[in-house]
């Protein structure tokens with residue numbers, strides 16, 4: 001890996017993945033491969049492990065068995081520092097509840113993430129990313145002073161500003177009405193397309209999923 005540059009989208013492969021969540025939940029996943037730049041919707045009933053899958057793909061959670069490879073590199077073979085570097089540079093993550101820092105402005109939220117990722121001129125890059133998402137007039141606002149849709153756009157700006165190859169998004173339409181949901185999805189797809197990033201979106205909504213070329217439906221029962 002180069003010291004601070006972005007990692008371009010790379011092929012993703014998942015094999016034999018099993019994750020235990022607590023004593024009575026073992027999640028097993030189907031194997032799948034994604035070519036770089038693919039847009040995938042992950043669907044399935046509540047509790048089937050959609051969010052957990054995103055956490056594993058982001059290197060936030062180590063599976064009990066199986067392997068995730070990104071660009072041929074097994075995440076399980078990385079040291080903790082290697083996984084941190086992968087997460088900071090290769091991955092952009094939009095959490096369902098956004099996880100913005102309440103005491104920081106929109107600009108500072110994005111800038112902080114860029115600093116952590118080692119991006120040069122983080123303030124300028126953050127301003128440009130927010131402006132592209134029509135938030136140029138909200139740079140100094142803190143999350144509590146923004147609408148839900150604006151907070152989501154800050155979270156999207158923060159996830160894409162370092163130009164990640166893999167963009168992971170959890171329930172992007174959960175808090176939004178149909179029209180705003182469409183706008184949010186267009187923004188995500190547009191950002192991923194512009195950057196050539198692979199986009200993986202978890203959604204409950206079949207109407208959202210049907211817009212994606214590829215779908216992964218999780219329906220395996222959670223077993224003890």
Ligand SMILES: Nc1ncnc2c1ncn2[C@@H]1O[C@H](COP(=O)(O)OP(=O)(O)OP(=O)(O)O)[C@@H](O)[C@H]1O
Pocket residue numbers: 021022025027044045046047048049050051052053222
């Ligand atoms: N931190 C945790 N500790 C223990 N169990 C957890 C944890 N997070 C999730 N689980 C359990 O793991 C299973 C899968 O959770 P996950 O959030 O991945 O499912 P999901 O498909 O995203 O659900 P939803 O659609 O309701 O968001 C559930 O049974 C859940 O209770």
